[in-house]
Each structure stands twice: as C-alpha cells, then as structure tokens.
Amino acid sequence: MITAHVKTKLIEIVGRENYDDSEADRLVYSYDATPQFQSLPDGVISPDNAKQVSDIVKVCNEHNIPIIPRGSGTNLCAGTCPTEGGLVLLFRHMNRILEIDEENLTVTVQPGVITLDMINEVEAKGLFYPPDPSSMKISTIGGNINENSGGLRGLKYGVTRDYVIALEIVLANGDIICTGGKLAKDVAGYDLTRLFVGSEGTLGIITEATLKLIPMPETKKTMLALYQDIDAAARSVSNIIANKIIPTTLEFLDQPTLQVVEDFAQIGLPTNVQAVLLIEQDGPEQVVERDMQRIAELCMLEQAVSVEVAQSEEHAMALRTARRAALSALARLKPTTILEDATVPRSEIAKMVRSINEIAVKYDVNICTFGHAGDGNLHPTCPTDSRNHDEIERVEKAFAEIFEKAVELGGTITGEHGVGVMKAPYLELKLGEQGIAAMRSIKAAFDPNNIMNPGKVFAKESRKRVVVTR
Amino acid sequence: MITAHVKTKLIEIVGRENYDDSEADRLVYSYDATPQFQSLPDGVISPDNAKQVSDIVKVCNEHNIPIIPRGSGTNLCAGTCPTEGGLVLLFRHMNRILEIDEENLTVTVQPGVITLDMINEVEAKGLFYPPDPSSMKISTIGGNINENSGGLRGLKYGVTRDYVIALEIVLANGDIICTGGKLAKDVAGYDLTRLFVGSEGTLGIITEATLKLIPMPETKKTMLALYQDIDAAARSVSNIIANKIIPTTLEFLDQPTLQVVEDFAQIGLPTNVQAVLLIEQDGPEQVVERDMQRIAELCMLEQAVSVEVAQSEEHAMALRTARRAALSALARLKPTTILEDATVPRSEIAKMVRSINEIAVKYDVNICTFGHAGDGNLHPTCPTDSRNHDEIERVEKAFAEIFEKAVELGGTITGEHGVGVMKAPYLELKLGEQGIAAMRSIKAAFDPNNIMNPGKVFAKESRKRVVVTR
Structure with missing residues (x-):
C-alpha cells in the first residue's frame, strides 16, 4: 500500500x-x-x-x-x-548508451537501452556483443542482465553473464555501489558483478553496466540439416561437439514447430521432416568453410536426409528470423502458450527429447520442442488454453515431470528464462533444501525487509504444482 | 585452541x-x-x-x-x-581427476589435483584448459579456484572463473551443496558457483569441481618484440587490441626483469633493450599466420627495435618458460621479494608503467615490472630485505601509492593474486566502504561464526600500511 x-x-x-x-x-x-x-x-x-x-x-x-x-x-x-x-x-529515462570504448573493447549503458539498438551501435564500429535473446528487438539490457539472458549464439560465446564486467547497483538500503571495472582481471573481493547478473532484481537495482565486446567475426555461414529421426538429429549435436567443433549456433526444431513456424514465416522451411538443425559457424572464412564441411559430413553420417547451406545472407537471415519467431508462431495456435526451458548436458539431448515426447503422450497434451540444442537448452512449448482447467492441470503435471527428468539427467529447471514466480516451486528439485537455504541467506543479507522484487526465485512453500495467480 | x-x-x-x-x-x-x-x-x-x-x-x-x-x-x-x-x-587425499567427459567437454576433479597434471591429462585427449598460472607446476586446482587464478593465456581465454561450471561445497554449517552442472546455461537461482570462485576459502570449502574444456587450438606461434622505449611497448599493446586482434598472450618485461630472467634462464634474451613484449597467438594455422604478421607490423609502427618469431616450438617454449620463471629469477636477487599485481584498463598501461617508475624513484626503491600487459595486469616487483625496516617502510609506501594510482586509472588493487591478508588494508580503495559492507554481509550470512579462513579479504580496520605479522 x-x-x-x-x-x-x-x-x-x-x-x-x-x-x-x-x-x-x-x-x-x-x-x-x-x-x-x-x-x-x-x-x-x-x-x-x-x-x-x-x-x-x-x-x-x-x-x-x-x-x-x-x-x-x-x-x-x-x-x-x-x-x-x-x-x-x-527505465524509460535511463536508456542511453553512455560510451563505446574502442581501446578497451567495452560498452557502458544504462539499463533501459534496447538490446538490439546497442548491438547495432557496436556492430557499426566492427565490434560484437554476442548474447542475442530472441526478444532482443524489444528487450532491454537491464532485463537481460537481471535474467542472465542467453540466445542463439550462446553455444560458442556464452551468455549475458560472460559479458558483464562492471555494474552500478543500488542496494536495498539505498547504498550505491560499483563493482568490477573495464578489467580483464579483478579479484578484489567477492564477485558481486556476476552474483547480481541473473539475480532477477531480488538483490538490488542495476543502474549502469559495462559490457565486454569482442571483435566482429569476419564471416558467417548458415546451414539446415533435415532428419526423419529426432534421435539422429540429437546425436548429430553431440557428435559435432565431441568432434571438437563449436559452432556459433546449433538449434533444433521438431516437426510440429517447423510446421507452425513455416505457416507464420512462409520462407519455404521443410515441413515433411521430423526435425531440423539450424547450424551456424562464424570466424575467418577458411575456418568457417572447413568447419561447415565437417559438420555436414557428421550430419550425413547420422542419416540426415539432406544438408543445405544458405546461399545468401538474405536466406540465412530469413532462417534465423524464422527461428527467432518460433515463440510468436506457436503463440498463434491457442489462447495460452506455455514455453519452458529445461536444460540438460548436451550429451543427454536425445534422451531428453524422447522423454518430452513420452511425457506429452502420457498426459495427453501437445508439446512442440525447439531450442538451443548445442547448449542442451530445450524449449518444450505447449499451446493450450488457461480457461480449460482440466487441460491446464495436465500441462502442469507434464512440465513438472519434464523438470524432474531434466534434473535426473544432470540438468536444470531453467537454462535462460529465470526462476521468477513461474519456476520457484521447482527450484528445490535442482538445488535441494540446503542449496536454497544458502541462496536465501544471501537474499536476507542484501534485502532484510524483502522489498526487492519479493515473491520471486524463492517459493513461499515447497510444492510441485504451478499455482495460477489471477 | x-x-x-x-x-x-x-x-x-x-x-x-x-x-x-x-x-x-x-x-x-x-x-x-x-x-x-x-x-x-x-x-x-x-x-x-x-x-x-x-x-x-x-x-x-x-x-x-x-x-x-x-x-x-x-x-x-x-x-x-x-x-x-x-x-x-x-587435500593430499583428495587429489584425483574423477572424469574427463569428451562428449560434454568437461573435467571433474578433486581440489588437490596439481594444475599441470590435469592440463596434461586433458591435452592428451585433444582438449584444452586455458588458465595457466605461473605456479601451475605445483599449484592445485582447488587453490586456483579459491584464488580465481589467471595466467598468461587470460587475455584471449579468461581466468579460472570462466571455466568453473559446477562445484561441490561444504558450508560453515556442515551442509554439502552442489552448484551448477555440466551445463552451458543454468539460471536456477543465484550464481553460487562464480561467487565461490575467488572467495579465498572464506565462504566454504570446495570439495569437487567440474571445469569446462574447449577444443585444443591447432597451432601456436610465439614472437618477441623489442623496444628502447617503454611507452612504445605499452602503446603497442593497446594498438594490437584496438586493431581487433586478441592474442593468446601479450606479456611485458622491462629491462631490469629481462636482465635477471636472462641471468637465471640463460636462453639468449636481449638485455640491452628497455622492454620486451612476448606475444603468442593460437588457432587455425592461416589465422595465426595472418595475425602474427599484422601484430609485427603494428609493433614496428610503434618503433619496435626488432620483431622476431620463434623458429621452433623449443625456442617458443624456452621463451614462455623464461617468462614464467620471472618471479623465481627476481627472488634470487634479495632476501625478500614483494610482487604485486595492480591492474588497469589496458588503455592505461603506458600511464601505469610510467607511474610505477616515478613512484620507485620517489621512494628510492628498486621496482622491476613485468606482467600480462594485454590484461592490464602488471606485476611490479620489489627485491628487498624485510630486515631493513627503513627500506621496507619505503617499499610499503611505494606500493600503497601504486595501488592508489591503479584505482585512480579505473583499475584494481589485485588482478589475479587475491586479497588475503596482504591486500586487505587496500580493499576499501577499490570498493569503498559501502562495497565492503555488501561483501561483509555475504560473509556473515555464510559464516556467522567466522571460522572459514578468518582474517582474510576483510581488514580488521581500515588502514593504509601493510602490517607485518611476525
């Protein structure tokens, strides 16, 4: 009040x-x-x-x-x-790019800057900020930092946390602290910078950030590999990495996702195959050429139906844009779209995809799966209707089982979306009671009156079912 | 008791x-x-x-x-x-490599494993663990994690923290918690993994760690650039990075350091120049070739006296080994060797080196400077004698001023050595009272009875002078 x-x-x-x-x-x-x-x-x-x-x-x-x-x-x-x-x-008044430092390869921003605006500015100077969440056209850097956003280039380049090197933070007591610096190395005390990245606004308010940039990769190639066997696609992912090639992007889309994305984007995606891998590599031209050839061979060895390299940057961009539109496309199907991001070690992707499909059948719900396969970061997505209480209950049970399976396979309940309210009831699955107690002690230390985004990350009580708060 | x-x-x-x-x-x-x-x-x-x-x-x-x-x-x-x-x-009984996972590119170790032993094991499988502290022949992975060790390859590949993806930790209350996983992405709660890296044993005891590996670079080349002007060497460092080339290694040695290293290692290092840059690049052959050529041009543009590429891996190894021996070599000069690691944004290296030399003159002490110039991480080193109280007092004053200068230039009091007892009195310079209060609140939350490596990181009181504890 x-x-x-x-x-x-x-x-x-x-x-x-x-x-x-x-x-x-x-x-x-x-x-x-x-x-x-x-x-x-x-x-x-x-x-x-x-x-x-x-x-x-x-x-x-x-x-x-x-x-x-x-x-x-x-x-x-x-x-x-x-x-x-x-x-x-x-942060609508705190939305400026404060500095692009070409000597130290950093950009300093206020939290309200739109991610893609910043990416465009730094790319104009030949520099590269790799994290590219699908929402980057409208998401802000402050939001990305609070959620430790991932994206399509995470496999090779890591996530938001890997690029945040300094923060200005307002703590719950009103103190304004500065962490880190334009420094490649800094061990002066605890790493508060990385602790705050992904803390979902529960520990303090980020008011400024300095991000690390890298030189822009020289070239980039994009490839689609088509499969009639989901397992074969998943095995290809493991094989590419095990062959010591780290592509920039290694995305997976199953047939139902392909169908809705094609209906939405109309760019000629194949819809008569069971799965597709969207693979990108960037870097010096000769290296990209060689890697793409080797990747194509590895995909064919796993019985890919076909492997096709995008012949123009326009075509490649259309493929990437289509992939980024997957959520929007799926969201058109039904009034409610529940998208999750259970994540497993990449060696377990085939098992995880199989389990998701079995769980969908068991609970009689429709789950499309796509995601950052190279990261083991899958997005099982359920088009449903929140007014259909019976179906929603089955959907919730299905997702609870998906989270359990992910953790059982050495994975986590969320790879890049965060815990928030949505996943708080499942956090104990991943961390155990003692892990949560450790995290709660940090929360209590920084925010004893619990004013910083209360109700997030930590569930009020341990429970498995998502509670719909209307 | x-x-x-x-x-x-x-x-x-x-x-x-x-x-x-x-x-x-x-x-x-x-x-x-x-x-x-x-x-x-x-x-x-x-x-x-x-x-x-x-x-x-x-x-x-x-x-x-x-x-x-x-x-x-x-x-x-x-x-x-x-x-x-x-x-x-x-950790002499907890010194085993538990697993090298070639599918997920990880290695799981107990804390007592010797760093170089682990590096050799993973390299035998064509994999690469980049952090290479100079002490790696005898240091342990557990120590590296507690100190967030850096090394010569930090410029391109980052430090220990960037490779730790999962930890088993015993907390002060005896709880055993597991953080992270074999996961490229994980946002299930606060990032305790990275908080514990570099926490110097003050928050808990690490009993197992999973480290990220990357594919072994295909080739590597090593180069020495010689300068009669220290400023020119420092400017070369900035220029290489500003030209969007990120070498694996970019080390700086001044003349006094060169002299003692050559006396010690006897590998024919030039001792008649004011400064040397040791530069390495790794990766695909053509890329390495091209980068080295461009780097050589940039060095010559800055009036390097000469630029010489190591003609064999033996020669390159000798140069690297000599550089790694810098501390041992300097330690032979006098009974006491005080080595620091003030770190600045790399654009400020020239200014920092100049300030160090001015401060040495001001306090009439002998300071040799070498270090990871590409990271802005310098090691001003003073051969002295702790029995000479007058000189030691001047040395301490000189280092206090060096730390102040580093922070003034946007840097930090320690880039890779940690705070411990040694640098605790200076921490406030970097973090301010409020930053230290924030860190202390984490310490109190995890270790209310202050049993975990007490007396480290946080000074008993704020003071500038190092207190010799005998």
Whole structure:
C-alpha cells in the first residue's frame, strides 16, 4: 500500500509526470510476457538517475513497499509481474548508451537501452556483443542482465553473464555501489558483478553496466540439416561437439514447430521432416568453410536426409528470423502458450527429447520442442488454453515431470528464462533444501525487509504444482 | 585452541595418521609463498572426502576453530597463512581427476589435483584448459579456484572463473551443496558457483569441481618484440587490441626483469633493450599466420627495435618458460621479494608503467615490472630485505601509492593474486566502504561464526600500511 504521504515523497523525488497510479497505468504493468500471471502494482515510477533510484529505494525500504524493476517485460518466468503489489520501476529515462570504448573493447549503458539498438551501435564500429535473446528487438539490457539472458549464439560465446564486467547497483538500503571495472582481471573481493547478473532484481537495482565486446567475426555461414529421426538429429549435436567443433549456433526444431513456424514465416522451411538443425559457424572464412564441411559430413553420417547451406545472407537471415519467431508462431495456435526451458548436458539431448515426447503422450497434451540444442537448452512449448482447467492441470503435471527428468539427467529447471514466480516451486528439485537455504541467506543479507522484487526465485512453500495467480 | 577433547573428535573423523599437531608440521604450514607472513596453526588435518570435510567443519563451527583450506600454498596474498591459528586443511587425499567427459567437454576433479597434471591429462585427449598460472607446476586446482587464478593465456581465454561450471561445497554449517552442472546455461537461482570462485576459502570449502574444456587450438606461434622505449611497448599493446586482434598472450618485461630472467634462464634474451613484449597467438594455422604478421607490423609502427618469431616450438617454449620463471629469477636477487599485481584498463598501461617508475624513484626503491600487459595486469616487483625496516617502510609506501594510482586509472588493487591478508588494508580503495559492507554481509550470512579462513579479504580496520605479522 502506498499512502498519500509516501506518494508525496515519491513525487518529490521524480516529479509528478514520472509517477503514475492511474488504473490504466497500473493495469498496463500488471503482467509481463508470462501467461497466467497478473497482479496490479500500486504505482509506476520512472526515475532519471541512480541517485533518484537510491532515494526511491530508501522510501520503499522505510515503508516496506515492494519494488519491481522492469525493462520491456519480455521475460517468461513472471519475473516482472508485481505479485505482491508495490512500485513498478521503469527505465524509460535511463536508456542511453553512455560510451563505446574502442581501446578497451567495452560498452557502458544504462539499463533501459534496447538490446538490439546497442548491438547495432557496436556492430557499426566492427565490434560484437554476442548474447542475442530472441526478444532482443524489444528487450532491454537491464532485463537481460537481471535474467542472465542467453540466445542463439550462446553455444560458442556464452551468455549475458560472460559479458558483464562492471555494474552500478543500488542496494536495498539505498547504498550505491560499483563493482568490477573495464578489467580483464579483478579479484578484489567477492564477485558481486556476476552474483547480481541473473539475480532477477531480488538483490538490488542495476543502474549502469559495462559490457565486454569482442571483435566482429569476419564471416558467417548458415546451414539446415533435415532428419526423419529426432534421435539422429540429437546425436548429430553431440557428435559435432565431441568432434571438437563449436559452432556459433546449433538449434533444433521438431516437426510440429517447423510446421507452425513455416505457416507464420512462409520462407519455404521443410515441413515433411521430423526435425531440423539450424547450424551456424562464424570466424575467418577458411575456418568457417572447413568447419561447415565437417559438420555436414557428421550430419550425413547420422542419416540426415539432406544438408543445405544458405546461399545468401538474405536466406540465412530469413532462417534465423524464422527461428527467432518460433515463440510468436506457436503463440498463434491457442489462447495460452506455455514455453519452458529445461536444460540438460548436451550429451543427454536425445534422451531428453524422447522423454518430452513420452511425457506429452502420457498426459495427453501437445508439446512442440525447439531450442538451443548445442547448449542442451530445450524449449518444450505447449499451446493450450488457461480457461480449460482440466487441460491446464495436465500441462502442469507434464512440465513438472519434464523438470524432474531434466534434473535426473544432470540438468536444470531453467537454462535462460529465470526462476521468477513461474519456476520457484521447482527450484528445490535442482538445488535441494540446503542449496536454497544458502541462496536465501544471501537474499536476507542484501534485502532484510524483502522489498526487492519479493515473491520471486524463492517459493513461499515447497510444492510441485504451478499455482495460477489471477 | 584445539582442546584434547576436540582433537579426539577430529581424529575420530580422519584417523590418527591424518591429524598432525607436531611442532614440525605446524611450522611447515605456518606460511605460504607470501613474504613477511608467518603464524602457527594449531593442527593440520587431511580428510579423504566431502563427508569428512563436513564433519570436521561441524566440529570447528561448534568450537569456533578457524579452518584454512590449503592446496600447495603458492598464493601471493598470504591467503593460506593461518594468521588466527586453527586447523590447516590439506587435500593430499583428495587429489584425483574423477572424469574427463569428451562428449560434454568437461573435467571433474578433486581440489588437490596439481594444475599441470590435469592440463596434461586433458591435452592428451585433444582438449584444452586455458588458465595457466605461473605456479601451475605445483599449484592445485582447488587453490586456483579459491584464488580465481589467471595466467598468461587470460587475455584471449579468461581466468579460472570462466571455466568453473559446477562445484561441490561444504558450508560453515556442515551442509554439502552442489552448484551448477555440466551445463552451458543454468539460471536456477543465484550464481553460487562464480561467487565461490575467488572467495579465498572464506565462504566454504570446495570439495569437487567440474571445469569446462574447449577444443585444443591447432597451432601456436610465439614472437618477441623489442623496444628502447617503454611507452612504445605499452602503446603497442593497446594498438594490437584496438586493431581487433586478441592474442593468446601479450606479456611485458622491462629491462631490469629481462636482465635477471636472462641471468637465471640463460636462453639468449636481449638485455640491452628497455622492454620486451612476448606475444603468442593460437588457432587455425592461416589465422595465426595472418595475425602474427599484422601484430609485427603494428609493433614496428610503434618503433619496435626488432620483431622476431620463434623458429621452433623449443625456442617458443624456452621463451614462455623464461617468462614464467620471472618471479623465481627476481627472488634470487634479495632476501625478500614483494610482487604485486595492480591492474588497469589496458588503455592505461603506458600511464601505469610510467607511474610505477616515478613512484620507485620517489621512494628510492628498486621496482622491476613485468606482467600480462594485454590484461592490464602488471606485476611490479620489489627485491628487498624485510630486515631493513627503513627500506621496507619505503617499499610499503611505494606500493600503497601504486595501488592508489591503479584505482585512480579505473583499475584494481589485485588482478589475479587475491586479497588475503596482504591486500586487505587496500580493499576499501577499490570498493569503498559501502562495497565492503555488501561483501561483509555475504560473509556473515555464510559464516556467522567466522571460522572459514578468518582474517582474510576483510581488514580488521581500515588502514593504509601493510602490517607485518611476525
């Protein structure tokens, strides 16, 4: 609850035009990209700088008001849904690229910068920021950092955490701290930089970040390998890596996904095969050429029906764009789309895909699977309808079993989407009671009044079923 | 103090042969590679497995006994000096490579494995573990993880933290937790894996680790560039990176260092130049060839006196080995050798080297400088004599000023050696009071009784001068 007194204080900090508690605005920020979660915040605030963020946080800490930092709300774990009310904090005034440092190969940004805008700016200077979440056209860097976003190039280049080298953070007590630096090496104390990446706004509010860049790869090639046997596709993934080739991208799409993506994108994707691998390699031309040839051989050895290299950058771009559109395409099928990201060691992909299909049959639900196969990061996706309570219950049971299977295979409940509210009930599967206790102790140390995005990461109680919060 | 009662309990856990509190053994483990620090432990214990470690920790936690996990004691920050007494915990029975997984490109080890032994094992399978601290012939992986060790290949490949993907950890309450997995992506909660890397044994005891491997680079070339002008050498470093070439290794040695290294190694290093860059590139042959040519051009543009490519792997190995021997060589000059690792953004290397030389003159001390120039990670080293109190005081003042300068240039007080006791008084320079408070809150959360390597990282009080603990 935000009282008139607190509201006055907040308006004093940001100005009347940057505080909104109208019904309309509260409704707009009551949900994010995650289906089945909605909850009204008490207000929406748009600070201009770290000092203002610090002042806001102090007020909230004093009055026990939840703060939910929010970029574009594209996350898929209900990480920015204000499930306990409070203040949604927007970065629309903190959205500048502050510096591209070509000598140290870094970019310094405010959290509200759109990911693709930043990528375009650095690429214009011949530099490369590899993390490329599918949402990058609209997602913000701040959101990417809070969720430790992955993407299609993660196999070779890693994820957001691997590129964050310095942060400015406002802690729950209002302290503004700076971690890291433009430094390749820094062991001055604990690595708070990486601890905050992926902490989902539960430990503090990131107000500035310096990201590592690398030189732009010289060339890139894109290939599609088609399979009538899902297992063979999965085995190809393991074989390519085991042959010591690390492609930039190694994506998997099963037949149902292919069908809906083609219906949506209409770029001539084959829909009469059981699975497709979308493979990309980048680097110096001769290396790319050689790797692609070897990859093609390995795919053929595993009974690929055909292997086809994109003949132009336009065609390659169309393939990548189609892959990135998979969620949007699947989302057209039914009113509700539940997309998960169970992840396994890449040697276990074939087993995991098989298990997903068996589980779908067992619970009589429709699950399409695609994802970053090279990372073992799969996206089993269920087009469903949240109004159909019977089906939703079966869907939830199916996903619970998928998470259990992933952990059993040495994997995790979430590879890149985060825990948020959505996956909190399953966290214990991966970490055990003692692992969660360790993480909770960090949360309590940084945020004793639990104002920083409360209700996320840690479940109120251990339970297996997702609880729909309407 | 370990009472007879506690001693009995400890012996019950590990057996009589694995507990030693003889004067001789306590003396052996009273110091590490760091000059000027010595303090007797109360006992030395050698557990066999995580369960035993957990039992030991529970006893220590109950009786408030410090535990100092120790590999080979090669650290340079007094990180394994038992400054508050207690129990030195050795990993001599936990020194096995448990698995090399060629499908997932990982190696799983116990903490007591010698770094180079593990590197040799994985290289025999065509795989590559890049972190290569100069001490790797005797250092352990457990020590490397606790200190987040760097090395000569850090510029291109990163440091230990970038390769640790899963840990088994015994916490101060005796809980055994497992973090991460054989996973390229995992966002299930806070990143405890990377938080523990570099935490210097102050948060828990690492009992097993899974490390990421990459395919072995196909070829490698080594080059020496000679300069009569230190600034020109430093500018070459910046220019190479700004030209979007990331060499594997980019090491700097000044004339005094060159002289002692050549006296020691006798491999024909030039000693009549002011500075040398040792440059290596690895990868596919054509790429290496092209990069080396471009690097040579860039060095010549900056007035290098000459640029010479090693003509054989033997010669290249001799150059690398000589560089790795720099500390040993410098250590022969005087009874005491103080080696630091102030680190700056690589664009600031020229300024930093100049400042170090000015500071040496100002305090009338002899400082040789070498280090990982490509990382901005310099090792200003002072051959001195700890019995000469007047000189030692000047040395300490000089290093304090070097740390201040590094931080002023956007750098850090330690790039790869860790804080330990040695650098604890300077940590506030880098982090500020609020940054230290944030880190202290993590320490308190994980180790409320302060039994885990107490006295390290955090200074008892803020002060500038190094306090010699004898």
